[in-house]
Amino acid sequence: MGQGAALIGAGLRTMLARRTRSLSDLNHWGAGARRIQGEQLSWLVRHASETIFGRDHDFAGLFGEDSAGVVNAFRDRVPIQTYDDLLPLLSRMREQGEPDVTWPGLVRDWAQTSGTTSGDKFIPVSKEMLRHNRKASYDVFANAMRFGVDLPDVFSGKLLFLGGSTDVVENRHGVRTGDLSGIVTSLIRWPISAVYMPGKDIALMSDWPVKIDRMAERCLDADIRWIAGMASWSLVLMERMVELAHERGRPERTLRELWPSLRIFVHGGVKYTPFERRVRQMWSGSPDGDDIPTRLEVYAASEGFIAVQDTPGDPGLRLNLDHRIFYEFVPLEEIDSENPSAFTCDEVEKGQRYVVVMSTCAGLWRYIIGDVVEFDTIPPDGPPRLRIVGRHRHFINAFGENLIIEHIENAVVDALKTLPSDDIRIGEFTAAPVYPGEGRRAGLELAVEWEGDAALADRFSQAVDESLKSQNVDYGVKRSGDRGMAPPTITTLPLGSFHRWLESRGKLGGQHKCPRCANHREIIDSVINIGRGNNRPLNDVHS
Structure with a gap:
């Protein structure tokens, strides 16, 4: 299939040549x-x-x-x-x-989104939206070419997509509901199906742990050249791949050894920087080693495909203006x-x-x-480029500290840089207020998946504190003096704790995210209880 698939890549390159030239005309998208x-x-x-x-x-x-x-x-x-x-x-x-209610005709497909503090939502996905999601996906390929990725080479191997984990359910009116990725997966046709991994049979599985195992088994000997998915869940698969190779007595210990022709990692859904060291570890064997050759970030939601990274190394994502x-x-x-x-x-x-x-x-x-x-x-300085910095309902402002997701994520990344790179592995994390009580000052608690020397948690806390002070004047003011907020409390949990929490809520899978912060303790207490085997009193830092 290699030569034939390469021809598919060559055909796609030709088909996208005009669009690629258009995307490269920055004045058109800025001035217009x-x-x-x-x-x-x-x-x-x-x-x-x-x-x-x-x-x-x-x-x-x-x-x-x-x-x-x-x-x-x-x-x-x-x-x-x-x-x-x-x-x-x-x-x-x-x-x-x-x-003919809010859109012409019957909207047959609906994406079920997962709420963290609220219930699920059901978002309409019309035929027109599916067409423009496809157009946005082609823009990802076009920008990959602009990054130097050779599509015939990529299509000579396999393209791995880590999507959601839910079946599509149809009601008596012919209306279908499921993860957007499940809806899209069911529409995959030849020639993409010829290079698509892990295959529809695995992609639409609902049991996520079993699904990861099946993907690892199928992909272990595959020539994967393109991987797309959330960084957090992609890491779960990467680690399982290396683990499976070890179980089978194989010599490979890094992703680069397993997939030497991997050219690009397309990711979105969560901020990448907190996971970068672990991805480098999986790829090269060192958290300070090489990264996957090309990374490209996307901003896709159930409501629409919003933006795509168009400049290597630039965190700004370019708004999809004509979709x-x-x-x-x-x-x-x-x-x-x-x-x-x-x-x-x-x-x-x-x-x-x-x-x-x-x-x-x-x-x-x-x-x-x-x-x-x-x-x-x-505009008109260039195409509009933006960065996601949080969710408008996800913040911490219990004591006037005014923290948002970006502050927490940046603080974790900054703190990691102060620790010995070979001694610590960080996974998911979330933050919440610590309410004052007898003998306890108000403060901030950060629950973080931690593997390594627990004695370094104090240094990590100090670095988180300094980073938050440098980013946010309000936090710095609230931390000043003996009667202000206390230094951050770091609660370490085993790797996998957050995914077990998601599983307990029926939210395990490739499209579900761990919230980075909340202005209440419901999430952090629940995560800590599950991470510590349900032994933590729920009210020990409650108001």
């Missing part, structure tokens, strides 16, 4: 960002004008507006909305199979106000945190997806 986004919105309202939502909000009255006029008129007609705001209409579409999604960005401090400000991608400012709001070709309108971002590049 406002126009392109206005065109997306005009297309969306025109196609949804005869739906119940479109008639209720007079989408027909927007016809003929220019790119600036349509944005202003659209905002006047449609309020910013949460999932609960849209739920009555979405339920009619999914549960009753009602067509039938209209983006707005609401300042974080205004998101809970009655009439928050909203800005297009060319109106934002650097250094400001924004909550992402989307109107999509699946019938979500001015919908708050919950991610908080900052912009590194703002």
Whole structure:
């Protein structure tokens, strides 16, 4: 199959040549960002004008507006909305199979998203959205080529995708619900199916531990040249691969020895830097050694494929401007106000945190997806590029310390750099407030999967503390003096504790994430109890 598959890669390279040239025209995407986004919105309202939502909000009255006029008129007609705001209409579409509600026709596919502090949500995935998810996937291949990846070479081997772990369930109206990756996997056809791993039979398995074992067995002798998945779950597979090779008496001790032709790791869903040393360890044998030759980050959600890294080594992810999604960005401090400000991608400012709001070709309108971002590049200086810095409901501000996910993740990465690289392995982590009590000051607790010398936890705590102070003035003020917040408490847990916690909640699998922080102790106490064998009193640091 090698030569034939290489021809598939060559064909894909030819098919994407024009798109690759277009993506490389930075002036087009920078100077034209406002126009392109206005065109997306005009297309969306025109196609949804005869739906119940479109008639209720007079989408027909927007016809003929220019790119600036349509944005202003659209905002006047449609309020910013949460999932609960849209739920009555979405339920009619999914549960009753009602067509033409927020999007034309019957939306047959729905992505089930996992909540950490709230219940699951069901997100519409229309045929148009599937087409544009496919387009965004092709953009990943195009950007990989821009990074120097040779597609004929990659397609001479296998492409491994770590997706979700749920079957797609169909109701009596013909409406299907499942993980987005499960929906997409069921649509894979030749020629991609010829190089796709681990195969549909394993990809759609629901039992994640068994699934990891089956993937490891199938991929151990495969010529994997492309791997895509969340860094946290990809590491689980990588470690199982090396473990399986050892069990079978084989000499390989690194991923590079098992998959010498691996060219690229496409990842997203969680910040990569906390996992980088472990990936380097798995690839080269040393946490300070070589990394996988090429890494490319993506920002994909059930609501849409939002952004792709377009510059090697640059953490900024380039917004997908022409994928039938209209983006707005609401300042974080205004998101809970009655009439928050909203800005297009060319109106934002650097250094400001924004909550992402989307109107999509699946019938979500001015919908708050919950991610908080900052912009590194703002049109017309170049294509809009952003970084995910948190979730607008995931923060710690019990005592005015005002910490977000980015602060916690950066502090862990900074603290790791102060420790002997060969002595410590860090896995998942989460943070929460420590409430004051008798003989106990207010503070911060960080529960972290830890393998190595536990005596280094104090040094780790000091480094976390210094990093948080340097990142956040509010935290530094609250830590000053003898009556302020106490230094961070580090609670070490065995590797795998967080995945056992996810399993206990029925959330084990490739699309589920461990929350990095919360302004309450429900998550951290539950994780610690499971990590320590349910021996920890739940109320020892509660308010």
